[in-house]
Amino acid sequence: MKSHIRRISVHVDEPDPGHFYWVLMEEGDDASQWRELESAAEPYDMWLDALQAGNTALFRYAPDERIGPREVGDDEDAAPVGIPLG
Numbered sequence: 269m270k271s272h273i274r275r276i277s278v279h280v281d282e283p284d285p286g287h288f289y290w291v292l293m294e295e296g297d298d299a300s301q302w303r304e305l306e307s308a309a310e311p312y313d314m315w316l317d318a319l320q321a322g323n324t325a326l327f328r329y330a331p332d333e334r335i336g337p338r339e340v341g342d343d344e345d346a347a348p349v350g351i352p353l354g
Contacts, residue, residue: 274337278322
């Protein structure tokens with residue numbers, strides 16, 4: 269059984285000038301809703317350093333770099349909800 273790729277984004281937040289934090293967000297059941305998965309515990313001095321660290325954190329969600337982060341138990345070959353096979 270194949271699983272769907274998880275929709276995870278990485279962005280950088282700057283709550284205080286010069287304090288950059290990476291944040292990982294995942295799409296919820298509704299495509300307009302996202303939930304925070306994790307974020308940097310300490311700030312970075314540079315935006316680029318925070319982004320690179322966030323990407324490294326995102327890579328940990330993908331045990332196989334060829335297929336990316338996957339949902340467990342989701343059948344990729346099943347028809348989408350509300351669409352009959354035909």
